[in-house]
Amino acid sequence: MAEVRLEHVTKRFSEDVAALDDLTLEVADGEFLILVGPSGCGKTTALRLVAGLEKPTSGTIAIGGRVVNDVTPRDRDIAMVFQNYALYPHMTVYRNLAFGLKERHTPKPEIERRVREASGILGLDDLLGRRPAQLSGGQRQRVAMGRALVREPKAFLLDEPLSNLDAKLRVQMRAELKRIHQRLGITTIYVTHDQVEAMTLGDRIVVMSNGRVQQIGKPQEVYSRPKNLFVAGFIGSPPMNLLRGRCTDGCISVGELELPWSGPDAPEVAVGLRPEDLRPAGESGPSLEFVVDVVEPLGNEVVVHGTTTGTAVESGAEEEAEIPLVAVGARAAITAVFEPADEPSPGDRIRLRVIPERVHLFDLRTREAIGR
Amino acid sequence: MSEIQTIEPAAHAAEEPAAEPRGGRFLFSSWHLVLIPIAVVMVIPLVWMLVTSLQTLDETRHYPPSLVPTSLQFSNYTDVLQQAPFARWFVNTLLVTLACVAGNLLFCSLAGYAFARIRFFGREVAFILILATLMVPFQVVIIPTFLIVRSFHLIDTLGALILPNLAGAFGIFMLRQFFRTLPVELEEAARIDGASRLGILFKIVLPLSGPALATLAVITFMWTWNDFLWPLITIYSPNNMTLQLGLATFQGAHQTNTNLLMAANVMSMLPVLLLFFVAQRYFVRGIATTGLKG
Numbered sequence: 001m002a003e004v005r006l007e008h009v010t011k012r013f014s015e016d017v018a019a020l021d022d023l024t025l026e027v028a029d030g031e032f033l034i035l036v037g038p039s040g041c042g043k044t045t046a047l048r049l050v051a052g053l054e055k056p057t058s059g060t061i062a063i064g065g066r067v068v069n070d071v072t073p074r075d076r077d078i079a080m081v082f083q084n085y086a087l088y089p090h091m092t093v094y095r096n097l098a099f100g101l102k103e104r105h106t107p108k109p110e111i112e113r114r115v116r117e118a119s120g121i122l123g124l125d126d127l128l129g130r131r132p133a134q135l136s137g138g139q140r141q142r143v144a145m146g147r148a149l150v151r152e153p154k155a156f157l158l159d160e161p162l163s164n165l166d167a168k169l170r171v172q173m174r175a176e177l178k179r180i181h182q183r184l185g186i187t188t189i190y191v192t193h194d195q196v197e198a199m200t201l202g203d204r205i206v207v208m209s210n211g212r213v214q215q216i217g218k219p220q221e222v223y224s225r226p227k228n229l230f231v232a233g234f235i236g237s238p239p240m241n242l243l244r245g246r247c248t249d250g251c252i253s254v255g256e257l258e259l260p261w262s263g264p265d266a267p268e269v270a271v272g273l274r275p276e277d278l279r280p281a282g283e284s285g286p287s288l289e290f291v292v293d294v295v296e297p298l299g300n301e302v303v304v305h306g307t308t309t310g311t312a313v314e315s316g317a318e319e320e321a322e323i324p325l326v327a328v329g330a331r332a333a334i335t336a337v338f339e340p341a342d343e344p345s346p347g348d349r350i351r352l353r354v355i356p357e358r359v360h361l362f363d364l365r366t367r368e369a370i371g372r
Numbered sequence: 373m374s375e376i377q378t379i380e381p382a383a384h385a386a387e388e389p390a391a392e393p394r395g396g397r398f399l400f401s402s403w404h405l406v407l408i409p410i411a412v413v414m415v416i417p418l419v420w421m422l423v424t425s426l427q428t429l430d431e432t433r434h435y436p437p438s439l440v441p442t443s444l445q446f447s448n449y450t451d452v453l454q455q456a457p458f459a460r461w462f463v464n465t466l467l468v469t470l471a472c473v474a475g476n477l478l479f480c481s482l483a484g485y486a487f488a489r490i491r492f493f494g495r496e497v498a499f500i501l502i503l504a505t506l507m508v509p510f511q512v513v514i515i516p517t518f519l520i521v522r523s524f525h526l527i528d529t530l531g532a533l534i535l536p537n538l539a540g541a542f543g544i545f546m547l548r549q550f551f552r553t554l555p556v557e558l559e560e561a562a563r564i565d566g567a568s569r570l571g572i573l574f575k576i577v578l579p580l581s582g583p584a585l586a587t588l589a590v591i592t593f594m595w596t597w598n599d600f601l602w603p604l605i606t607i608y609s610p611n612n613m614t615l616q617l618g619l620a621t622f623q624g625a626h627q628t629n630t631n632l633l634m635a636a637n638v639m640s641m642l643p644v645l646l647l648f649f650v651a652q653r654y655f656v657r658g659i660a661t662t663g664l665k666g
Binding site: 051052053072073074078079080082083084086088089090099100103104147151 | 555557558560561562563564565566567568571575576579580
């Protein structure tokens with residue numbers, strides 16, 4: 001076990017584009033760190049640099065206090081789980097698990113012991129004689145984990161290990177990964193684009209975009225205090241509603257809504273409202289007018305899409321395939337999450353309660369959060 | 373779209389009644405009208421050779437030639453074995469062929485892997501140069517190759533047949549193309565697991581390259597086994613001859629014992645036929661994957 005440290009690491013695949021731009025990061029011994037961001041944000045590159053599959057253009061990488069820039073993957077003593085598992089198709093599960101130990105000339109009884117131990121932890125005992133082609137997706141995933149476990153490495157590197165599983169298995173394996181980490185306490189760097197995995201698994205999460213770190217912090221911290229517009233739009237599902245507004249004369253105004261403001265004036269701000277903070281308004285307090293458009297009951301909650309007066313702001317975290325936050329006429333599309341008992345019907349006009357302390361503010365010029 | 377929808381149920385419907393005649397083994401398609409004549413054309417020379425090898429010398433001179441043997445002269449085969457060092461030629465050919473197959477598998481794997489996966493200075497240029505040699509006819513390089521082999525003092529030895537054929541541009545190209553189709557993550561996983569480059573090649577890449585290696589082995593086997601021109605140039609002692617060269621000695625300047633020649637031919641073809649039947653699955657598929665004609 002060991003800590004992993006990256007200092008001012010930059011990786012360029014071509015002259016003009018930095019896949020990773022000046023990344024400085026410290027992963028504590030035994031920590032479960034998540035690298036999260038949209039595809040192409042540099043998270044996988046960062047992981048491959050730690051693994052030694054790529055060489056940094058500049059900067060240093062240290063594992064357990066030793067600079068490993070010029071150390072081969074073999075001698076870094078790390079284990080990696082690939083997105084597509086990369087199991088050796090021509091070997092049985094047992095030989096897949098044992099391969100890394102054999103290559104390191106581990107004595108046979110020791111290999112046997114470690115393989116049995118890992119297969120016990122992962123429930124692979126009955127599958128040791130099978131080949132990868134004879135396994136289900138979940139089983140392959142376990143073997144891939146097992147291949148990393150048997151090595152008892154200084155650090156685990158996981159590259160979207162759950163993304164090829166169906167939704168149900170993914171939830172199961174997520175919990176299992178957490179259980180394994182709690183049991184073994186091995187330093188882990190976990191790459192994902194799934195923010196639910198990021199929130200649930202990580203001791204800390206690193207939100208990345210365009211090769212740069214946007215924010216590092218505990219999941220709750222990143223969720224409740226996003227440092228900039230990108231993080232605000234990326235973390236949280238459904239994503240945070242962002243509306244154009246301004247802070248002047250002791251007042252934040254968004255559309256027709258006005259909230260008290262004590263900070264310095266800012267002519268152009270994005271006002272962030274988490275869908276789960278928007279509830280049907282009671283008698284008093286500030287509120288937002290809202291016309292219901294689409295209602296999605298999820299059982300434990302109801303996601304309500306609709307519009308309000310104002311202009312939506314894009315965070316830059318929207319996925320390309322996703323429809324950008326469109327203005328409907330002169331109105332902005334927003335989302336709220338209600339209790340099942342409050343389920344509205346399409347076309348309803350409701351007022352949404354806004355809690356002033358839960359409102360996030362971002363300067364639209366710098367895209368950074370405005371502190372309060 | 374509507375076409376696909378209508379075709380699909382029709383295809384299913386056609387399949388089910390077809391289940392019955394399929395048991396009867398006579399599933400005739402219009403392709404057979406083309407394939408059967410071609411097959412006949414391909415098979416006749418083989419049959420003729422087999423028949424001739426069982427005829428007497430007089431029968432072989434009969435005109436028009438008969439495709440039905442009247443007397444079965446199995447003695448032709450024993451005569452061949454007595455008249456010529458046939459067994460010696462067979463062993464020579466086998467040695468040369470096996471050495472060339474082994475050499476091609478090993479060296480083309482090494483070179484193909486390097487070209488497929490290792491980044492080094494001048495890789496593309498070197499690869500293109502190697503590919504370019506495929507376009508140079510053998511006749512052009514006969515003399516330089518002869519001079520090189522002679523400088524190794526290998527003329528009139530089996531070494532002359534083996535050394536220049538231990539690796540070939542075709543094999544390097546074919547294996548490189550195949551290696552590039554293997555998922556690179558497997559190799560990365562092996563690197564992290566601690567395997568060296570050679571370890572990755574021999575423990576991960578080659579075990580997954582069965583079809584490509586089998587194809588290369590079969591093609592090299594056939595080329596080497598049937599090669600005539602190069603042995604003709606470099607070998608002159610009867611004891612060092614290969615089958616193809618030895619068979620030519622049956623064709624005398626004044627008289628050719630066609631029946632004996634054909635008997636020898638049949639025997640020399642057996643290993644190739646055998647190999648073809650065993651490996652035809654790989655052979656056909658392998659050529660399909662390279663997109664080249666063997």
